[in-house]
């Protein structure tokens with residue numbers, strides 16, 4: 001059975017990622033790309049859906065860490081008889097797709113269990129498996145349709161009943177290496193890796209990247225782990241940024257709130273870019289801007305809220321009936337039906353990020369500004385239509401206040417591009433629209449009697465997304481209407497000190513079941529406190545939130561403060577980018 005979500009760590013090669021449990025089992029891996037079908041899918045079922053286990057055969061205690069500021073994972077297993085170290089990584093910058101595992105005996109002797117059970121297509125397909133000689137060494141091949149996995153190692157497991165297993169003793173000083181490599185089944189078989197050299201390169205290259213971080217405040221360790229996680233979720237080849245490497249980890253255990261996040265949301269990616277820029281990473285802005293230009297190229301009316309990693313547009317949602325789901329949470333979905341939604345906030349987030357990049361020196365190319373103008377002009381025709389909002393509700397469309405605030409942001413940044421950067425554009429029209437939207441939000445999205453903004457124009461309900469109003473510059477952080485909204489949100493949406501995004505009881509999202517506090521929203525409250533001058537409250541909440549990451553510093557989408565369990569897809573970019581933003585706002589406010 002899969003472990004609690006918080007018991008997983010992630011490794012990745014900026015093409016894809018794998019989730020490895022504290023027991024040493026790789027329970028989730030999609031090869032060669034984040035959104036490829038999984039070849040190890042035990043996470044959404046059990047071991048019969050594929051996994052790669054390398055861990056102690058009996059009882060153990062375990063301690064894990066990433067080596068320095070890298071994504072090389074080091075797990076120390078202690079048993080009654082000895083201690084072993086397992087190092088896991090996916091080497092980067094070599095255009096290959098390998099997961100490598102190094103086992104070192106540290107003390108005494110430990111019996112290790114090895115199990116390699118490949119099931120392609122999300123646990124559905126049992127491959128044809130055979131041993132062969134490759135570059136002078138024996139390997140195990142698993143082939144089905146387009147995919148081939150090759151297991152290499154210091155000692156190979158034996159076939160028994162559609163699974164390869166082995167048990168062996170590791171004594172102090174012993175060192176063993178294993179690797180699983182994906183290759184398209186019609187391609188030549190790849191050479192073996194020089195594993196320890198690749199591990200060293202992967203660690204050093206990542207640490208050099210981390211060293212460039214310009215945030216030196218009190219939360220540096222958490223900020224660095226968040227940035228490293230965001231980098232791991234950025235596809236090195238294309239510049240697309242996925243929201244998380246998993247699908248269908250439930251927001252509601254046993255419920256239907258299970259979604260595929262292995263795609264590039266313009267919203268999440270734009271906010272990720274803001275986090276990178278705020279910490280001094282400018283090159284990432286260019287990479288993502290170029291991805292954006294390719295992804296949205298075409299008729300601005302066809303803008304989608306999310307794309308595949310390479311910018312492809314078909315994200316048709318399907319249910320995988322053969323998978324039982326994480327703790328029985330069904331359906332398991334691949335693809336994401338929200339792709340067809342109208343989410344009017346998205347252009348606001350994109351324009352804000354590109355404005356930020358421009359102010360930091362990223363020059364517009366002819367195409368990049370022309371494209372932004374075209375998108376803003378398209379928004380000018382449709383900004384006042386109801387939408388599904390940033391939470392991608394599956395209920396009816398509404399006039400969501402947050403969406404309108406972000407419409408204001410889109411026009412505001414377009415106006416500023418003309419006024420501050422001298423770019424050409426319909427500035428008078430955009431300025432008029434900006435002012436019109438501002439007035440409309442204050443008239444219809446603000447409840448003067450209660451002194452709070454509301455979730456939508458036709459409701460008294462609240463929404464944590466309203467907390468971004470000061471961060472985007474719509475009103476000042478100490479404006480009475482902002483202060484009133486913070487108070488109302490505290491009264492209505494805080495549960496056990498953390499923030500729900502909205503009340504599901506209102507039925508706004510059109511889904512059954514409930515959910516847990518949404519971590520990004522709790523970080524937004526830190527930011528709102530900081531901008532309101534409530535620095536002590538901001539610090540107290542930040543400290544509370546920084547108790548939540550697991551032992552290797554990773555965050556899920558949601559957190560159950562009662563059971564202490566992680567919920568939703570993992571690790572999630574939204575949570576980590578909001579952590580970075582909150583740390584920076586808090587540092588600025590604290591002076």
Ligand SMILES: OC[C@H]1O[C@H](O[C@H]2O[C@H](CO)[C@@H](O)[C@H](O)[C@H]2O)[C@H](O)[C@@H](O)[C@@H]1O
Pocket residue numbers: 243257259260261265267268336337338390391392393394574
């Ligand atoms: O809870 C309902 C929705 O959940 C997902 O959307 C959430 O994740 C997105 C990616 O991180 C984020 O951009 C969005 O703001 C979140 O609400 C899911 O992708 C949707 O299909 C689903 O309706």
